[in-house]
Amino acid sequence: MIEPLGPRPRLLDRYRAFLPLTDATPALSLGEGGTPLVHLRRLGAAYGLVNLHAKVEGTNPTGSFKDRGMVVAVAKALEVGARSIICASTGNTSASAAAYGAAAGLDVVVVLPKGAIALGKLLQALVAGARVVAIDGNFDAALAIVRELAAGDDHPITLVNSVNPHRIAGQKTAAFEICDDLGRAPELLAIPVGNAGNISAYWAGFTDYAMAGIVERRPRMLGFQAAGAAPIVRGAPVEQPETVATAIRIGNPASWTLATAARDESGGRIEAVTDDEILAAYRDVASLEGIFCEPSSAASLAGVAKLARAGEIEREAFVVAVLTGNGLKDPATAEAQAGAAILDAGASVDAVRRVLGW
Numbered sequence: 077m078i079e080p081l082g083p084r085p086r087l088l089d090r091y092r093a094f095l096p097l098t099d100a101t102p103a104l105s106l107g108e109g110g111t112p113l114v115h116l117r118r119l120g121a122a123y124g125l126v127n128l129h130a131k132v133e134g135t136n137p138t139g140s141f142k143d144r145g146m147v148v149a150v151a152k153a154l155e156v157g158a159r160s161i162i163c164a165s166t167g168n169t170s171a172s173a174a175a176y177g178a179a180a181g182l183d184v185v186v187v188l189p190k191g192a193i194a195l196g197k198l199l200q201a202l203v204a205g206a207r208v209v210a211i212d213g214n215f216d217a218a219l220a221i222v223r224e225l226a227a228g229d230d231h232p233i234t235l236v237n238s239v240n241p242h243r244i245a246g247q248k249t250a251a252f253e254i255c256d257d258l259g260r261a262p263e264l265l266a267i268p269v270g271n272a273g274n275i276s277a278y279w280a281g282f283t284d285y286a287m288a289g290i291v292e293r294r295p296r297m298l299g300f301q302a303a304g305a306a307p308i309v310r311g312a313p314v315e316q317p318e319t320v321a322t323a324i325r326i327g328n329p330a331s332w333t334l335a336t337a338a339r340d341e342s343g344g345r346i347e348a349v350t351d352d353e354i355l356a357a358y359r360d361v362a363s364l365e366g367i368f369c370e371p372s373s374a375a376s377l378a379g380v381a382k383l384a385r386a387g388e389i390e391r392e393a394f395v396v397a398v399l400t401g402n403g404l405k406d407p408a409t410a411e412a413q414a415g416a417a418i419l420d421a422g423a424s425v426d427a428v429r430r431v432l433g434w
């Protein structure tokens with residue numbers, strides 16, 4: 077007799093002890109979390125690492141890790157009787173807010189930098205029925221606007237950017253899952269840094285697990301910004317951030333001090349990687365491992381590649397790189413980076429043989 081496994085636990089039930097939930101928090105789920113930790117054998121070999129893993133967050137309901145925090149933020153908004161939510165976004169926060177807002181029956185407003193959002197993310201928000209406002213300004217300007225709109229009491233509305241502490245709380249769950257899957261914490265955790273909420277959330281998650289005695293040690297945190305949008309690396313805000321990695325195209329991160337605290341407390345670092353390095357990692361993880369992530373996600377692997385080649389990561393070290401979002405969101409970059417051209421052929425066996433050179 078094979079015992080049934082039973083239902084897959086919901087993310088918020090599984091980690092309830094570590095989350096700000098009460099008996100009055102409504103149950104809300106689109107099936108977030110429970111994402112794969114994949115051993116990258118071929119890419120690891122290319123980098124000279126035998127224990128390189130990826131936390132594949134693109135398998136979340138809306139295709140990015142944002143769902144982990146959004147489910148908590150929206151459930152808490154419901155708990156206090158909110159009727160609407162608002163956010164600024166480089167794309168994925170808006171896709172996630174639109175989806176969870178729709179599921180919760182809330183009005184959703186998203187404010188975006190015009191022309192700087194990957195097409196898939198924009199369409200996710202529009203199809204889910206969010207009201208999308210595109211401004212002539214960058215993400216940092218959009219965040220300043222929604223913060224002010226949410227603070228005014230003329231229009232009661234909950235801000236669901238990562239400055240909302242419930243977002244960070246929910247995003248801690250990815251660190252828990254990594255420890256649960258490995259049976260320990262990794263030695264190094266590599267992660268892209270944009271608004272810097274996620275690196276702060278992972279550090280808080282590893283810290284919760286260490287304090288609870290579930291893991292012995294916490295990892296060193298390795299954050300990577302795009303070279304054209306690297307305020308933390310430079311030590312000053314960047315007026316006009318530029319990078320192909322639009323999800324981390326942020327010049328003045330809201331969680332700056334939390335991120336540098338995570339870096340310093342863990343003995344880690346926050347460094348820059350160029351767009352060329354990001355795109356190389358983006359192509360390599362797809363062609364060597366079959367994992368299609370978005371450019372911003374590949375910043376974590378680009379950083380690992382760089383440090384490994386410089387001899388700064390030991391061959392046996394347990395490294396987890398967070399792949400934050402799904403490659404399907406950004407078809408324009410995929411099209412520009414796709415290595416192989418389409419081979420045209422007539423509809424016959426011979427014609428197909430011919431173009432294949434068989």
Ligand SMILES: *Cc1c(COP(=O)(O)O)cnc(C)c1O
Nearest residue numbers: 168270271272273274323400401
């Ligand atoms: C939001 C996002 C990031 C950056 O996360 P922060 O918490 O803003 O640092 C990186 N990659 C993807 C795909 C994202 O959606």
